[in-house]
Amino acid sequence: MxxxxxxxxxxxxxxxxxxxxxxxxxxxxxxxxxxxxxxxxxxxxxxxxxxxxxxxxxxxxxxxxxxxxxxWVRQEPPSAAAAERFGRALARLHGEGADGFGAPWPGFIAELPMDNAPAADWPSFYASRRVLPFLRQARLPARDVSLVERAVDRFAEVAGPAGPPARIHGDLWSGNVLWSGGSGVLVDPAAHGGHRETDLAMLDLFGLPYLDRVLGAYREEWPLAEGWRERVPLHQLHPLLVHVVLFGGGYRDALMSAVGRVLAL
Structure with a gap:
């Protein structure tokens, strides 16, 4: 070099x-x-x-x-037009699909290992490979643990229509979208076969410039199932648990708010 x-x-x-x-x-x-x-x-x-x-x-x-x-990605300011191109590209990415829920390589989010072993369907994958392992690491009070476990028990009921595994980024917060070349460039993935609403919920969790344009263009390219907005907290449980594990109780209120919204679905 x-x-x-x-x-x-x-x-x-x-x-x-x-x-x-x-x-x-x-x-x-x-x-x-x-x-x-x-x-x-x-x-x-x-x-x-x-x-x-x-x-x-x-x-x-x-x-x-x-x-x-x-x-190296040469960055540029975001724009509405770039956001729309990114939304359409993200829909096409998800539509490429995956061989199953999981991935043939070991998973990581930040420095934390994740289990990418396959599961039969998304609710069981999300429960056993994403939410419960991080719940065990989060050192939450027993009452909080019990509420999260109650939410996990409802995953199959509240996950919405079953669909094939999507090809997802898996850690799609705004810092992992670099604006370049008139669209978004994805970096730092925790890529696996998962649920396409997971990526969209992660973008919503920490915000993204022109997110409304991203979502509008995405839905034009590939419409989302009815009730997707109400399911956003479901898909945010895992990243919020990750933040509790990494950064402590400062994220506990946001996590338990999402848990309450899942239990209310």
């Missing part, structure tokens, strides 16, 4: 901007990881390549146990 510029760190990984000997600009994540964390960069690379079959993502240049190198 010809030169690098330090960009700080995130989740225990050093971040750098670099220029390769051939002049290409790249983004580099590096850091040692023991145990399952040694698989983190390979998992992200697999997800990027899979998503990249259908939507704009950085090119994976190198992926190993201690470093991930991807092409």
């Amino acid at each position: 010809r030169r690098t510029e330090d960009l700080g760190s995130s989740h225990g990984r050093r971040l750098q901007r670099g220029v390769l000997n051939d002049g290409r600009e790249v983004f580099v994540k590096s850091g040692q990881g023991g145990g399952r964390r040694s698989e983190m960069f390979a998992s992200e690379a697999a997800g990027l390549r899979w998503l990249g079959e259908a939507i704009a993502v950085p090119e994976v240049i190198e992926a190993g146990p201690d470093r991930l190198v991807v092409s």
Whole structure:
């Protein structure tokens, strides 16, 4: 690498901007990881390549146990037109589908491992692979745990119409959408076969510029099932639990509010 510029760190990984000997600009994540964390960069690379079959993502240049190198994304301000293009592209990505609920690579969200083993249907996948494992890590009071478990028991009832597995990003908060080339570019995936409403609920959780334009264009490309807005809290349970595990009780109120809305469906 010809030169690098330090960009700080995130989740225990050093971040750098670099220029390769051939002049290409790249983004580099590096850091040692023991145990399952040694698989983190390979998992992200697999997800990027899979998503990249259908939507704009950085090119994976190198992926190993201690470093991930991807092409640099030149960012630009978001616009309504870019948001609409992104919404249509996201619908097409989801429509590419997956072989099942789960993925053939190990899962991670931030530095936390996730189980991507397949399940027969989405409610059981979401319960056993996403919500319950993080509930066990969240150190919530017993009453809160009981309420989350009651919500989990209702997943099959409130999940809406059954559908085939969608090809989803899996951690689609606004920071993982970079505006470039007149649309959104997806980075840092936790990609797997899942429910397409999950990505949309994650965008809603932490906000996105022109989100109404994204959702409108998405629905024109591929209409959503009736009741999708009411199911948003259901799909937010997992990311909120992740935030409780990573950052503590500051996210507890938002989590329990979502739990209450699921129990009221």
